[in-house]
Amino acid sequence: MSAYAPLLPILLLTGISLVAMLMSAMVRDAAKVGWFTAAGLTGVLALSVQQGFRAVDRATTLAGMVTVDGFSYFFYVLFALIGIVVAVMAIPHLQREQALRGEFHTLMLFSLLGMFVMVSSDDLMTLFLGLETMSLSVYTLVGWRRHQLRSNEAVLKYFFLGSLAAAVFLYGIALIYGTAGTTNLLLISQALGAPVLAVHPMFTLGALLVLAGVAFKVAAFPFHMWAPDVYEGAPAPVTAFMATAVKAAAFALALRFGVAVFGFGQLHDIGQVVLWNLAVLTMFAGNFFALAQQNVKRMLAYSGIAHTGYLLVGLAALPVLDQAGGVAAPDAGAAVLFYLVAYAFTNLGALACVAFLAGKEERLEDVADYAGLGWRYPLVGLGMAVCMFSLIGFPLTAGFLGKYLLFAAALKANMLPLVVVAIVNSILSVYYYLRVVITLFMEPAGTEEAAAPVPGPTKAVIAYAIVAVVWAGCGTFNLTTAVPGAVPLIDRAGASFKALLSKAVPAGVGG
Numbered sequence: 001m002s003a004y005a006p007l008l009p010i011l012l013l014t015g016i017s018l019v020a021m022l023m024s025a026m027v028r029d030a031a032k033v034g035w036f037t038a039a040g041l042t043g044v045l046a047l048s049v050q051q052g053f054r055a056v057d058r059a060t061t062l063a064g065m066v067t068v069d070g071f072s073y074f075f076y077v078l079f080a081l082i083g084i085v086v087a088v089m090a091i092p093h094l095q096r097e098q099a100l101r102g103e104f105h106t107l108m109l110f111s112l113l114g115m116f117v118m119v120s121s122d123d124l125m126t127l128f129l130g131l132e133t134m135s136l137s138v139y140t141l142v143g144w145r146r147h148q149l150r151s152n153e154a155v156l157k158y159f160f161l162g163s164l165a166a167a168v169f170l171y172g173i174a175l176i177y178g179t180a181g182t183t184n185l186l187l188i189s190q191a192l193g194a195p196v197l198a199v200h201p202m203f204t205l206g207a208l209l210v211l212a213g214v215a216f217k218v219a220a221f222p223f224h225m226w227a228p229d230v231y232e233g234a235p236a237p238v239t240a241f242m243a244t245a246v247k248a249a250a251f252a253l254a255l256r257f258g259v260a261v262f263g264f265g266q267l268h269d270i271g272q273v274v275l276w277n278l279a280v281l282t283m284f285a286g287n288f289f290a291l292a293q294q295n296v297k298r299m300l301a302y303s304g305i306a307h308t309g310y311l312l313v314g315l316a317a318l319p320v321l322d323q324a325g326g327v328a329a330p331d332a333g334a335a336v337l338f339y340l341v342a343y344a345f346t347n348l349g350a351l352a353c354v355a356f357l358a359g360k361e362e363r364l365e366d367v368a369d370y371a372g373l374g375w376r377y378p379l380v381g382l383g384m385a386v387c388m389f390s391l392i393g394f395p396l397t398a399g400f401l402g403k404y405l406l407f408a409a410a411l412k413a414n415m416l417p418l419v420v421v422a423i424v425n426s427i428l429s430v431y432y433y434l435r436v437v438i439t440l441f442m443e444p445a446g447t448e449e450a451a452a453p454v455p456g457p458t459k460a461v462i463a464y465a466i467v468a469v470v471w472a473g474c475g476t477f478n479l480t481t482a483v484p485g486a487v488p489l490i491d492r493a494g495a496s497f498k499a500l501l502s503k504a505v506p507a508g509v510g511g
Helices: 005-026 030-054 070-096 102-119 124-142 149-180 185-191 201-217 226-233 236-261 265-291 296-316 331-357 378-392 398-412 416-442 456-471 487-501
Strands: 059-061 066-068
Touching: 005 030, 005 059, 005 066, 005 102, 030 070, 030 102, 066 070, 070 102, 070 236, 070 331, 070 456, 070 487, 102 124, 102 236, 124 149, 124 201, 124 236, 149 185, 149 201, 149 226, 185 236, 201 236, 201 265, 226 236, 226 296, 236 265, 236 296, 236 331, 236 487, 265 296, 265 416, 296 331, 296 398, 296 416, 331 378, 331 398, 331 456, 331 487, 378 398, 378 416, 378 456, 398 416, 398 456
Parallel strands: none
Antiparallel strands: 059 066
């Protein structure tokens, strides 16, 4: 096999992005670019699944800057799935808004390309290039409706704050390079075997600055204030893309960087304290602000901040690595990966419902506007209800199993107080999630129609989300003998995280 064979998913996605860019300039019907995007990402998905199941060892190429392993393939598949769903969801939505242009899907493809590079980077410079490729495309997508004031406000806030976060991130890289003498994550983890570097204040400061840059991307407290305005001002498909793919990519970055840098000794203890406090503050900030929201997209933005807090619980529970090659049962890492998948399924379905119910120009976004619409549009109402129950963490939904795995991993790491805080916050969230369901089905319908009949692509996305959320929440229960529950997904998440650990531990580093 060629040394560059593991890069085939990235190369294929690059080719699809370039073809879509040419189609945007040459094809009149922009919907064709959208369907081409979905078809192309299906090919990337199939190739990633085929290579991921066949891969045994990690493959490092481009002078050690890019590593393709089970961890990379896990996120290749997740990003491709999200891209397909968002591409299909965006076609009827943007047609209704008279804003469907081929460049939308081209930008989304280039953003996905940046994510693919991020999750495959074993060097801080290629990681930063992937991060900025993703971010610059998303900035443009947020301001897609350039004639709307709130869209312009959203993109300006996101761009300026995102640029500041990128500068902090890059300064952290500079400090790490200045003390470690390299930007390669494997070499950095090997250098951490020297006690002098492990406690060097400039190296520690650099690592924390990089962590702060990541905290902005995942909207963790106190870097979260951009999220509600950006989620509200962006078109609903872009909000769905940011809430799922962008957040998953940022957590993948946090895992790859954190395992290499915060996985050992004193730095592990420092990172654990920082993440513990970030998790508590982020959960409370997200839930308390969400309680007061009337706009559904803003409510989902604040709830997304709370879910970032739950994921930070998983990161805080990552155990210290030992010289034998990591931990025998990386429960916390597998739980984080599973939760990212569950959260992606749930938010794609919820925001597909929001995109439809909001009507033209997304005027109907308040909870009160949903009165009685669950009966008028049964599939949309069912999809919204299932997704709200999953976000609560109701049994037999993906959200329940995801929270169970995260909290169980934290308990195993002796973090009972943090788990209690997380459970209290989950209880707080019941109010604002159930309020949406109650309004949909128990409030009298208004006189104004929310939207036209549900388009076929929107029906397909909502149905897909319902099935995915229920399937991923069934745990060890088998729906039939041919269709197992979430066990294969949990096993794949565990194997993917073990692949990340496989070469992260430097020789001579003790627990």
